[in-house]
Amino acid sequence: MGFMTEFKEFASKGNVVDLAVGVIIGGAFGKIVGSLVDDVIMPIVSKIFGGLDFSNYFLPLAGQTETVLAEAKKSGAVLAYGSFITVVLNFLILAFIIFIMVKQINRLKREAPPEPPAPPAPTPEDVVLLREIRDALNRRG
Template sequence: MGMMKEFKEFAVKGNVMDLAVAVIIGAAFGKIVDSVVQDLIMPLVGKVFGGLDFSNYYLPLNNQGTTLALAEAKKAGAVLAYGNFLTILLNFLILAFIIFQMVRLINKLKKAEPAVAPATAEEVLLLREIRDALKK
């Protein structure tokens, strides 16, 4: 029973709960960015490059033609799906840039906080009074 109590104390510590919340929010944010890239950005990029769908770009590795859709080509054999990789790479770059901006903003906010002088301990004040009294 002692191990369960110890686990409960560990699980409800602030850092563990903060980490759990961060992972959940991060996963949800990742889905949002994934949707933005796949549903908004990549169609616009495809339109600029002549209506191309990057998610279906691949190189077949087994002498088949590239006329099949990516899912069908994967069933037929090995493929190098570089279009899907480009989409995921764009997801990563967007996430990394947003996280960088968030960290940068937090660091600016931390620097903007005025430095508060640490309170002098009562013992230190008493020692100073004794020192000053001995000097006289």
């Protein structure tokens, strides 16, 4: 089997295609969650904590005096813990949403309760006759 034939078989298997679709949708979903956190949740959290902008929270490691993270990064190393908080929040929200989705999918996949066993089939007439003959012979003998 040639290399291209093997590759074609590998690439056309259902699992590979499903994985590719999952990665693409996951990437897009990650962007949606990122936007949700950056554009909706973090401004609300910032408002609750008195107008704090977490994205600009950093510790200068090279003696920078800038107050904006992007400018401080141009001047040297910084410990951007505000960005880290935002990324952790992104992860927690994404993990929670995926948990809820998997839980719902599992709930839908649960098997229906097993049906009660069918009542036993009636005994065939010839078997009933043979039993009666047997019983009659046992009474005689």
